[in-house]
Amino acid sequence: xxxxxxxxxxxxxxxxxxxxxxxxxxxxxxxxxxxxxxxxxxxxxxxxxxxxxxxxxxxxxxxxxxxxxxxxxxxxxxxxxxxxxxxxxxxxxxxxxxxxxxxxxxxxxxxxxxxxxxxxxxxxxxxxxxxxxxxxxxxxxxxxxxxxxxxxxxxxxxxxxxxxxxxxxxxxxxxxxxxxxxxxxxxxxxxxxxxxxxxxxxxxxxxxxxxxxxxxxxxxxxxxxxxxxxxxxxxxxxxxxxxxxxxxxxxxxxxxxxxxxxxxxxxxxxxxxxxxxxxxxxxxxxxxxxxxxxxxxxxxxxxxxxxxxxxxxx
Numbered sequence: 001x002x003x004x005x006x007x008x009x010x011x012x013x014x015x016x017x018x019x020x021x022x023x024x025x026x027x028x029x030x031x032x033x034x035x036x037x038x039x040x041x042x043x044x045x046x047x048x049x050x051x052x053x054x055x056x057x058x059x060x061x062x063x064x065x066x067x068x069x070x071x072x073x074x075x076x077x078x079x080x081x082x083x084x085x086x087x088x089x090x091x092x093x094x095x096x097x098x099x100x101x102x103x104x105x106x107x108x109x110x111x112x113x114x115x116x117x118x119x120x121x122x123x124x125x126x127x128x129x130x131x132x133x134x135x136x137x138x139x140x141x142x143x144x145x146x147x148x149x150x151x152x153x154x155x156x157x158x159x160x161x162x163x164x165x166x167x168x169x170x171x172x173x174x175x176x177x178x179x180x181x182x183x184x185x186x187x188x189x190x191x192x193x194x195x196x197x198x199x200x201x202x203x204x205x206x207x208x209x210x211x212x213x214x215x216x217x218x219x220x221x222x223x224x225x226x227x228x229x230x231x232x233x234x235x236x237x238x239x240x241x242x243x244x245x246x247x248x249x250x251x252x253x254x255x256x257x258x259x260x261x262x263x264x265x266x267x268x269x270x271x272x273x274x275x276x277x278x279x280x281x282x283x284x285x286x287x288x289x290x291x292x293x294x295x296x297x298x299x300x301x302x303x304x305x306x307x308x309x310x311x312x313x314x
Contacts (some may be wrong), residue, residue, distance in 0.1 A: 001074055005039045006068040007138045009047055013065040014134065016054040024134045042101030069137060069154070073282040086117065088287040094123045095292070096132035096144035100200040100230055101275060104249040105145065108299040117291050128197045136280060144281040145288060145296075146201050155278050157312040158289075160296055163248045163304040164272040165207065166263045167235050175243075176262040183207050183268050190242030192233045195226045200273070205247045207271050237261060242253050247273060250305025274307070 012021040012032070038048050042113040047061035048214035057065060079244050097106065106124065113122055125132075125141060132144040133152055150157055167186065169175050186207075194201040226232035251263045277293060297306055 001039060001042060002211055004270055005035050005073065006072055008035050009039065009061075009065055010068050010072065010137060011134060012048065012055060013038060013057055013061070016056065018055065020100075024131060025138075032064055048129070066247055071136070072139050073217045073280055076280070077282045077284055085143060087171060088285045089117055089291060090119045092121050092123045093143065093285070093288050093292065094125070094141040095124045096127060096141040098129055098132065098136055098144075098146055098200075099126050099198065100194070100247060100250070101147070102126045102293050103146055103231070104247075105296065106300065108301075110297045112298050115292070116295065120291065129199045130197075133278075136278065139280075142285070143277055143292065146276060146278055147203070148274040148276050156279060156283075158277045158293060159307045159309050159312075160275050160277055160293070161301065161304040161306045162272050163276050163301070164266065165204070165245050166248055166251055166265050166303075167243055168234060168246050168263055169243045169252075171239060171260055171262055173243070173262070178264050180267045183266060183271060186243070186245075191224050192236055192242045192244040194233070195228060200230075200247065201221050203273055207268070211294050213290075219236075222297075234261065249301040251302050252284070253302040260270065275304075 006019065008025060008027075011024045012018065015021040015024060018029050018033055022032040022277075025032060036047070043064070046058050046061050047053045047064060049058055055058070067249070110122060110124075113120065126136070127135070128149075129146050132141065132146065133150070133155075135141045136144055138156065144158075148157070148159065167175070167181050175181060191204075193204060227236060230246060230250055234250075235244070235246050236242070245266075246263070252259075255261075255263065275288070277296070279289060
């Protein structure tokens with residue numbers, strides 16, 4: 001029995017699909033399948049029931065996966081304790097961040113951490129929320145910067161800041177000189193969205209639920225378009241394909257003279273997101289977490305409001 005095999009069964013228990021579990025563990029599906037079968041043979045019990053479309057845990061598998069998760073957390077804690085014995089601020093901190101935060105937070109955050117905590121370099125990884133939570137569970141990263149809500153157990157969640165959404169339109173658009181817009185005004189526009197898997201896409205569709213209907217219908221391509229990143233979408237807006245919604249931290253301040261885009265605030269108070277730091281309850285380098293929180297608070301993020309609130313334990 002190895003820690004790698006335990007990581008595989010925890011991933012499969014969560015994803016309920018061999019292909020998705022293999023992707024989450026960054027291995028091929030045959031590699032994951034063989035390792036799990038080897039563990040089942042070693043234990044002498046079936047951990048999973050294999051169905052045609054998905055897999056499910058057996059009763060004994062449920063108990064073993066719970067214990068496997070504890071073992072993975074404790075194994076990660078051993079490494080952290082050894083590092084803490086030397087210096088909690090010495091050695092890398094492994095930080096995950098979602099795609100719609102990383103490009104706008106990391107440049108100033110990395111510069112701050114180099115200046116204030118040079119002995120603790122940041123090992124950075126961008127990914128989707130679901131992938132980063134999986135890496136946290138497996139002990140592959142130490143902390144993640146995500147957008148709430150996070151409906152998972154076993155984590156400490158520290159809200160960091162709130163940021164409103166703004167609408168990006170071409171400079172020649174009829175709204176370019178508007179001081180603000182209502183969310184209901186967006187329904188008749190061609191809306192550019194991030195692809196499936198991005199939590200910011202879901203937040204935009206929460207503000208403009210009509211776009212979800214269009215994107216799934218036969219006429220959807222006429223009403224919504226998808227991009228792989230906010231920067232790609234920003235260029236598409238500039239070319240006149242449509243409009244989009246962006247988090248305020250992605251908007252340059254000040255907007256450069258000659259910019260092809262104009263950014264218009266939304267009137268609605270609830271068109272915003274809360275960004276938080278998430279880590280395992282078993283993570284022991286508290287001073288490293290505190291240093292990271294301090295670094296994020298020092299970053300000049302456009303339009304955000306820092307939050308001074310207690311941690312939430314899930």
